[in-house]
Amino acid sequence: MEQKQTGTGQDSNARARISRRGFLAGVGAGVGAAGALALRPAEAIAEVLTPRAAGLATSPDHFGRIFNLPPFADLAVPDLPAALRAIGAPGGLLDAKDALDQGPVLLLTNPALSANNPDNPNHTAGTTFMGQFLDHDITFDQTSKLGVITEPTTTPNQRTPAFDLDSVYGGGPTVTPALYDPADTDKFVVESGGLFEDLPRRADNSAIIADPRNDENLILGGLHAAFLLFHNHVVDLLRSQGQTGSVFAPAQQLVRWHYQWMILHEFLPLFVGQAVVNDILTNGRKVYRPAAGQQFMPVEFQGAAYRFGHSMVRPSYRANLAGDPGGNPATGAPAFFGLIFDSAGNGQADPVDLRGGARAPRRFIGWQTFFDFGGSFTTALRHNKLIDTHISSPLFNLPIGAIAPGTEQAPLVLPQRNLLRQMTWSIPSGQIIAQALGIPVLWAEHFPELQQFGHGLPSSTPLWYYVLREAETVGGQTLAGVGARIVGEVFIGLLQLASTSYLATNPTWRPTLPQQSGAVTGDFRMVDLLTFAKVDPTSRGQ
Ligand code: HEM
Numbered sequence: 340m341e342q343k344q345t346g347t348g349q350d351s352n353a354r355a356r357i358s359r360r361g362f363l364a365g366v367g368a369g370v371g372a373a374g375a376l377a378l379r380p381a382e383a384i385a386e387v388l389t390p391r392a393a394g395l396a397t398s399p400d401h402f403g404r405i406f407n408l409p410p411f412a413d414l415a416v417p418d419l420p421a422a423l424r425a426i427g428a429p430g431g432l433l434d435a436k437d438a439l440d441q442g443p444v445l446l447l448t449n450p451a452l453s454a455n456n457p458d459n460p461n462h463t464a465g466t467t468f469m470g471q472f473l474d475h476d477i478t479f480d481q482t483s484k485l486g487v488i489t490e491p492t493t494t495p496n497q498r499t500p501a502f503d504l505d506s507v508y509g510g511g512p513t514v515t516p517a518l519y520d521p522a523d524t525d526k527f528v529v530e531s532g533g534l535f536e537d538l539p540r541r542a543d544n545s546a547i548i549a550d551p552r553n554d555e556n557l558i559l560g561g562l563h564a565a566f567l568l569f570h571n572h573v574v575d576l577l578r579s580q581g582q583t584g585s586v587f588a589p590a591q592q593l594v595r596w597h598y599q600w601m602i603l604h605e606f607l608p609l610f611v612g613q614a615v616v617n618d619i620l621t622n623g624r625k626v627y628r629p630a631a632g633q634q635f636m637p638v639e640f641q642g643a644a645y646r647f648g649h650s651m652v653r654p655s656y657r658a659n660l661a662g663d664p665g666g667n668p669a670t671g672a673p674a675f676f677g678l679i680f681d682s683a684g685n686g687q688a689d690p691v692d693l694r695g696g697a698r699a700p701r702r703f704i705g706w707q708t709f710f711d712f713g714g715s716f717t718t719a720l721r722h723n724k725l726i727d728t729h730i731s732s733p734l735f736n737l738p739i740g741a742i743a744p745g746t747e748q749a750p751l752v753l754p755q756r757n758l759l760r761q762m763t764w765s766i767p768s769g770q771i772i773a774q775a776l777g778i779p780v781l782w783a784e785h786f787p788e789l790q791q792f793g794h795g796l797p798s799s800t801p802l803w804y805y806v807l808r809e810a811e812t813v814g815g816q817t818l819a820g821v822g823a824r825i826v827g828e829v830f831i832g833l834l835q836l837a838s839t840s841y842l843a844t845n846p847t848w849r850p851t852l853p854q855q856s857g858a859v860t861g862d863f864r865m866v867d868l869l870t871f872a873k874v875d876p877t878s879r880g881q
Pocket residue numbers: 467468470471474478479480481555556640641642645646647648649651652679737741742743746753756757760
């Protein structure tokens with residue numbers, strides 16, 4: 340079996356090679372923070388960190404690397420891109436092969452149709468879209484080319500690497516006035532889709548928002564609209580409390596801090612497990628340690644680990660329960676069900692699928708399918724897909740509108756794009772990173788299906804693929820091992836280092852806005868935000 344050397348040469352493969360049982364004992368769900376605690380001493384890890392990762396960064400405006408390790412394969416071998424495309428091809432290894440011909444309703448209601456693509460009982464369906472919304476707040480690469488080797492540190496990140504909602508606020512009312520209400524510039528413009536809120540749109544239906552990607556699908560667009568309304572209601576609250584003059588800045592701070600609270604207390608634990616969050620908060624970050632104000636977006640996160648979210652996407656969703664009374668009962672009306680993407684929707688004014696970029700009365704989100712509002716609403720909840728190497732079939736045929744401006748080159752197959760980005764950024768293999776961290780390694784016996792593609796990929800696996808298999812190995816409810824460590828440290832690092840974060844400036848702060856019940860408790864969750872924004876099922880009456 341082909342083996343790669345580590346960058347440090349300190350770990351023999353024999354020492355790092357472990358059984359599946361060994362991996363489970365190291366990183367498994369329910370075994371506490373064992374995976375995190377297995378990290379090598381700080382001095383050993385420091386050997387493989389780049390200067391940027393270790394605190395000598397200069398600018399948050401560009402991408403960077405955490406690890407100073409070789410890429411997963413010899414990138415000069417001419418057929419490597421073809422091998423990566425084959426792994427990510429429609430109908431190939433990663434394709435969950437969902438029975439799309441059965442339609443969006445059955446794909447949501449009949450688990451037997453998804454034997455190869457099981458639900459995650461621990462994640463409600465909205466977790467995916469908050470994951471995507473968070474990605475769009477911190478990273479946006481409009482420059483690098485698929486499969487073309489690119490230097491991260493000279494490649495601009497179009498987003499600030501901070502959970503500051505620049506994807507929503509843009510530069511604020513002065514710098515980006517088009518986002519704000521000319522009659523009340525403390526507030527965002529929000530329009531109506533006919534029944535409920537919609538993003539403001541131009542005549543061609545493109546959204547007038549700070550990050551065009553947030554109109555990529557209906558659920559994400561709904562979340563963006565909910566954040567616009569959340570901000571506007573916070574403005575109203577501050578005024579009702581007697582604040583005069585412009586309240587934009589204090590409203591923005593309240594919005595950001597409540598959002599960051601939810602990230603740390605609700606979403607990050609769903610992604611990486613509470614034990615890893617606790618370990619990082621208690622024992623500190625070991626691999627992502629830029630100086631305050633010099634935080635940057637690492638390609639190991641942007642190009643690989645955080646793209647785990649693509650595995651959580653369902654093939655279909657119920658956008659709302661009663662928004663389509665004139666629709667076809669045979670396809671679920673008055674509820675609006677749709678495949679997330681369906682080529683039948685190309686060119687339709689009110690597409691059959693859940694793509695963004697369109698306006699019609701039924702195109703809004705009934706949030707009780709996506710987040711748990713409790714009581715009788717809980718029966719409406721649906722779940723994410725497990726984090727594993729089965730990707731829902733619609734992601735193998737994206738509409739062109741789902742590809743961000745400036746990056747539209749082929750292929751429209753998301754797994755192929757993710758795999759080619761491992762080349763773009765020369766990302767190290769999962770195995771070599773796990774070795775460097777001193778945590779359990781998934782060796783070639785865990786990737787027998789990759790043997791046929793050559794390049795030594797079973798023992799030097801592209802990080803994105805490796806992270807999905809790590810999660811799968813522990814049941815797929817959260818990330819594990821390398822994936823959990825990278826995602827956990829970057830999230831917490833950005834929260835701790837950015838000056839717009841409460842963790843950086845006021846770490847003992849607690850939420851001050853009311854929860855769903857109306858009471859201020861010092862906690863705040865997604866259902867509370869949606870309720871405060873008045874887009875919850877009770878406010879909608881459906
Ligand atoms: C329907 C859901 C989603 C779709 C259609 C989608 C689609 C895409 C596309 C087309 C790209 C650009 C790929 C490339 O050219 O390399 C991308 C990038 C990315 N996606 Fe997703 N995505 C979805 C959900 C998610 C989720 C849930 C997460 C994480 C939890 C995520 C994380 C990322 C990240 C980190 C990037 C890189 C962004 C950048 O810096 O430019 N995505 N996604």
